[in-house]
Amino acid sequence: MKIGELAGLVNGNVVSCHDKLDRDIEYAFASDLMSDVLTVRADKLLMITGLANMQAVRTAEMADIQAILFVRNKTVSEDMIRLAEDNGIVLIESPYTMFRASGLLYSNGVKPVY
Amino acid sequence: MHFEYRVQGGDFVRAGQASSQVKKILKQLNVSPGIIKRVVVALYEGEVNIVAHAFQGKIYVDIETNKIRVVLDDVGPGIPDIEMAMRPGFSTASPIVREMGFGAGMGLPNIKANTDKMKISSVVGVGTRLEFEVALKE
Numbered sequence: 442m443k444i445g446e447l448a449g450l451v452n453g454n455v456v457s458c459h460d461k462l463d464r465d466i467e468y469a470f471a472s473d474l475m476s477d478v479l480t481v482r483a484d485k486l487l488m489i490t491g492l493a494n495m496q497a498v499r500t501a502e503m504a505d506i507q508a509i510l511f512v513r514n515k516t517v518s519e520d521m522i523r524l525a526e527d528n529g530i531v532l533i534e535s536p537y538t539m540f541r542a543s544g545l546l547y548s549n550g551v552k553p554v555y
Numbered sequence: 556m557h558f559e560y561r562v563q564g565g566d567f568v569r570a571g572q573a574s575s576q577v578k579k580i581l582k583q584l585n586v587s588p589g590i591i592k593r594v595v596v597a598l599y600e601g602e603v604n605i606v607a608h609a610f611q612g613k614i615y616v617d618i619e620t621n622k623i624r625v626v627l628d629d630v631g632p633g634i635p636d637i638e639m640a641m642r643p644g645f646s647t648a649s650p651i652v653r654e655m656g657f658g659a660g661m662g663l664p665n666i667k668a669n670t671d672k673m674k675i676s677s678v679v680g681v682g683t684r685l686e687f688e689v690a691l692k693e
Contacts, residue, residue, distance in 0.1 A: 473656060474656055474657075474659050474661075475655070475656035475657055476600070476656070476657055476658075476659045476661035476662055476665065477659065477661060478656075479596050479599070479600060479661075479665055480661065480665050480668070490656075492655075492656045494567075494655060494656070495567070495568055495570075495571075496567060496570065496571065496603075496655050496656050496657070497656065499570065499571035499574075499575070499599065500599075500656070502571070502575060502578070503571070503574055503575075503578065503592070503595045503596050503599040504592065504596060505588065505592055520568070528575075
């Protein structure tokens with residue numbers, strides 16, 4: 442699924458890398474635990490998290506994650522946007538809960554990692 | 556090629572800067588993305604460990620034709636029981652570290668899983684040294 446389409450499904454607001462919305466996402470992983478995210482080997486991966494800090498973006502950078510979906514109206518800071526822009530990571534803010542966002546994406550074909 | 560980076564304990568805003576630099580260098584050297592990911596995930600976990608547990612640290616990176624060798628040296632409380640620290644799920648991290656999304660006792664096992672060789676030595680009250688190597692060719 443394209444990142445742009447996925448953002449629409451979760452009523453998302455894209456805040457970085459608007460030029461990369463046609464990238465393809467195959468898998469998603471939902472966690473607030475960055476160490477757990479760092480164990481995932483899948484490519485074309487979306488991270489779904491409620492943890493809105495610099496380390497979430499750093500984790501995406503290290504793990505080659507294409508996009509991060511921040512749930513429950515978590516606000517992304519300017520520093521996070523700058524880091525994401527530098528590394529080509531799409532950041533999306535969604536008002537939905539992690540459960541609702543995950544459910545919507547799963548039922549529309551985004552695959553779980555395990 | 557040899558590179559060195561300083562890491563400040565407790566500085567979660569900058570945590571990951573050294574790993575980010577190393578990632579850029581490996582990309583420029585055309586190392587395959589799969590290997591870069593293994594190296595930088597291990598390095599980032601190690602860098603976060605210094606920020607989370609130590610007062611300060613240094614990271615030494617040596618890139619050779621066939622392998623990358625990383626040493627993370629910190630000044631800090633040290634690890635009293637390394638075998639325990641290696642056990643998945645064991646952690647002594649503070650609530651602040653946990654709020655940052657770390658401290659679940661997964662870091663050291665994940666470093667081991669991503670590297671070809673790994674060694675930890677530690678002196679309580681002095682500091683910890685973590686060394687690892689990853690082959691740069693598959």
